Amino acid sequence: MRNFFKKCSTALNIKLTAIAMAALALSATYSLVQADHAGADNTDNTMSEVTGEMVTAANALLATVADGPGGIENAVGYNRQELLHLDMDDDARKNYVYWPYLRKGLPLDFMSAQQKMLAHELLHTALSAKGYLTTIQVMQLEKILSDNEVIGFPRGPENYTLAIFGTPSLENQWGWRFEGHHLSINFAVANGEISVTPTFFGASPAEIRTGTFAGFRSQDYIHNAGLNLMHALTEAQQNIAIEDGNPPGDILSGTLNRPRESWEQWKSLPASGIAISSLDPQQKQMAQRIIDEVITVYRPEIAQSYLAQIDINTLNFTWIGSTGKGAPHYWRLDGPDFFFEYDLVQGNGNHVHAVWRSKDGDFGADLLMQHRQQNH
Numbered sequence: 001m002r003n004f005f006k007k008c009s010t011a012l013n014i015k016l017t018a019i020a021m022a023a024l025a026l027s028a029t030y031s032l033v034q035a036d037h038a039g040a041d042n043t044d045n046t047m048s049e050v051t052g053e054m055v056t057a058a059n060a061l062l063a064t065v066a067d068g069p070g071g072i073e074n075a076v077g078y079n080r081q082e083l084l085h086l087d088m089d090d091d092a093r094k095n096y097v098y099w100p101y102l103r104k105g106l107p108l109d110f111m112s113a114q115q116k117m118l119a120h121e122l123l124h125t126a127l128s129a130k131g132y133l134t135t136i137q138v139m140q141l142e143k144i145l146s147d148n149e150v151i152g153f154p155r156g157p158e159n160y161t162l163a164i165f166g167t168p169s170l171e172n173q174w175g176w177r178f179e180g181h182h183l184s185i186n187f188a189v190a191n192g193e194i195s196v197t198p199t200f201f202g203a204s205p206a207e208i209r210t211g212t213f214a215g216f217r218s219q220d221y222i223h224n225a226g227l228n229l230m231h232a233l234t235e236a237q238q239n240i241a242i243e244d245g246n247p248p249g250d251i252l253s254g255t256l257n258r259p260r261e262s263w264e265q266w267k268s269l270p271a272s273g274i275a276i277s278s279l280d281p282q283q284k285q286m287a288q289r290i291i292d293e294v295i296t297v298y299r300p301e302i303a304q305s306y307l308a309q310i311d312i313n314t315l316n317f318t319w320i321g322s323t324g325k326g327a328p329h330y331w332r333l334d335g336p337d338f339f340f341e342y343d344l345v346q347g348n349g350n351h352v353h354a355v356w357r358s359k360d361g362d363f364g365a366d367l368l369m370q371h372r373q374q375n376h
Helices: 002-034 046-063 071-076 080-084 113-124 129-148 220-232 235-241 281-295 300-307 362-375
Strands: 161-165 174-180 183-190 193-195 199-203 316-321 329-334 338-345 351-358
Touching (some): 046 174, 046 183, 046 193, 046 300, 080 161, 113 129, 113 174, 129 174, 129 199, 183 362, 220 281, 220 338, 235 316, 281 329
Antiparallel strands (some): 161 174, 183 193, 199 351, 316 329, 329 338, 338 351
């Protein structure tokens, strides 16, 4: 009898262990899914309220083009409705472009005053005050470029486009993008949840060095956060964090002058630099500050959901180039899914490209897959 109970106990322990391992695996999978978008952990419908605001703002803008082209459109030869409203599977949705380019979407230059106001209302449904001001600052820097360059690229704050993909509703999967030179913010929406990557902010000049606004630096918060962490490392730690060689001329996850088949290579970059888990508490706090600054360009509901899903101890910090404030350098903070690059190399260290990406959730890939599985 004793052997019988011993066998039963052993069998029960094996089953319990198997159940625990399965639960752990399910938990790990769920955490990975959560890290790709905002709202998976939402329990109070906060994110549903955010997506509801987006739907209302997007539909208000679409209503202004619902009747098709008007007199000025017919005279000039364009159709605002066709430019603004694209299919969900349009190739442009996954083709983020951060250089001067004739991209798909309705340019601000083609919008009426009412449509421009509605476009800004849509931006406010997603961005924090910091994110909105950063967006406007990037656009305003185009005026400096247009005044000083003779290359012939389309320059100016009017060359930013808005595109809405699919039909905005609380039930359907849909998305939208606001994009132009040095700016690309991309949204996918489904199930009351939101994906916001890729998020790209650039600036040229990164710092204005002459004239009335001399001393102004776009995205100063990120620039300083990276430098502060690097300068807080000991010499031994810096030797681990810094890679030999010259910093890359552009972000490694960029698409400029790269064939489409190589656009995903950044996802398989080997681990490099120094593990954040090896840092002391104060240094870890500085690394967390970088994440906070990157993500809080979005409104609090979105940012808090993303921030709750990222474990600082799973990330690495890599630096290439000079550690001086005004010299060319590149750094990134990345891990299993969070991937942020800051490249300050072009223009003798006065031209920045910075991007936040998700290895599994860019353009809402995981979010939209989840939506299809739940609804089909």
